[in-house]
Amino acid sequence: MNSSLLSETVVALGVAAAALVGAGIGLAVSAPVATGAAVAAAGVAVAVAAWRLARITAVCRRVTAVAERIAVGDFEARVLGIREGGELGRLQHAFNDAIDRCDAFVRESAAAMAAIRDNRYHRRILPKGLHGAVRGASETINQAMEVIQRRVAAFNADTAAFESAIGRVVDAVSGAAGHMKSTAGVLGQGATATRDSAKVVETSSEHASTNMETVAAATTELAASAREIGRDVNRSAAIAREAVAKVEHATQTIASLSSATERIDEIVELINAIAAQTNLLALNATIEAARAGEAGKGFAVVAQEVKSLAGQTARATEDISRSIVEVQTTMRAAVEAVTAIGSTMTEVDQITAHVAEAIEAQSQATQEIARNVEQAFAGVREISETIRRVTDHATDSERHAGLTMSASGGLAEQSAALGDSVKEFLTSLKRAPQRDAPAA
């Protein structure tokens, strides 16, 4: 239907008005037939106009119904079955066009935004077919998307760089932790080995120390006995020297004794001579007595007595002589013996001096040994001390190695956790918001 309902209504109302004017004229000129015809025509025209108005009303209702649905956001609504031409037809088509373009804008912008929500940034609002403010809005949204796309790209590049940097750090840290762990392990083993060896050294140094003490004690004893021996030797040297002096004295005594005996010898000679003369004198007396006979008889007895006394004296002096000889022989032997003793003593003295020297040297050597032993002992004590410290340090090292090992484990875990949480963080940064029910 191409004719316009509105113009038809206007025409019908015009016709009715004209017919009513005709009817009035008919009444004025008293032409009842004409008047009747005019009234009838007016009636028909009014009826036509009323029918047309009813259809216009129906169109209005349809359009209103669609408009009301659009007003609440129901863009599915359209005016369907448009049969009217003219103004009313154009109105309804234009109304549909307006809805179509708004709908197009809504669908385009929703799709573009949904794409952004889903991390797709290439989707743009198609501006074709959109005009005016809607086109302007589309272009603004597209520009915004352009910016978002660039920013997201920059953000992604940044996060990727960050992720790889963190990844490198985490790798480095976990590698280092691994190294640290194995190093700590080696260190711990080393410390344990050191501790074990130190124990051995400690035990041996204790042994050494004990040995040293024994040696030191022995040396001290040795030094003491050397000193004692020295003293004894000195004493025996003194005794020897005294003995030598005594021997000399004895030699002198014997010498003087010898000269005394020689003088005794001379006295004995003298006595012998006296005894011989006495005998001779006694003999002469006897002879004289004999000649004197009886008178001389008493005298003869005395002479006889003197003669026997002289004999006895001679015999006594002989005994003395013999004794003197014996004494002299003994003295010579004694002198020889004493001389021998003296030379022996001198030898002893010399030997003793040598021994004393040797003993002195030995004593010094012993003292030297004692000093050395003392020094060695101090060394061993120091070793013991050091070893104890080494053991302590090794124990410390062991403990620290253990701690380091568990720390490195923790570190590796931490760095892995760091990597994970960074990854998670980045993932959550990059993740689009959770998709709810798709929007219309």
Place this chain on the structure above:
Amino acid sequence: MSSQPRPTHREVHFDPDDLIVSKTDLKGRITYANRVFCTVCGYSEAELLGQPHSIIRHPDMPRAVFKLLWDTIQNGQEVFAYVKNMARSGDFYWVFAHVTPSYDGQGHIVGYHSNRRVPERRAIEAIAPVYAEVLREEQRHANGKDALAAGYRRLIDFVNAQKMPYDELVFAL
């Protein structure tokens, strides 16, 4: 539906400022056609309403394209496609179709909607030979199912060879 028109080699055009708008129910039967649609295809609104959308289908279009279209919109997503349509006169016209599901307040798909715009010429020049090849692939099979599967494979191969997703590719052509 009136008897199928015979395709001509005449191309008809519509105003780049205009949108061809149509809506269908869930089965693809037309529930709305705007004035531009009616004008371009030569059918009245009354003739279009209730008809399957294939009423304007051109025999040069491979079925694989419509499979892609339906698979996508039934999945709740929008789809873009270059489509060669046939007017009542048998003349053809190319459109850049944007097809989207329409939802009710509860988020259920209640129908589909399509805006069609004048496509870029070079996109048509790029896609027409691809469609021709896909169509030839489809025609090589007597069985409809095999034909569709083979054509679809060919179409997807083409998309994959371009090293970008289909929804980006349609804009890059």
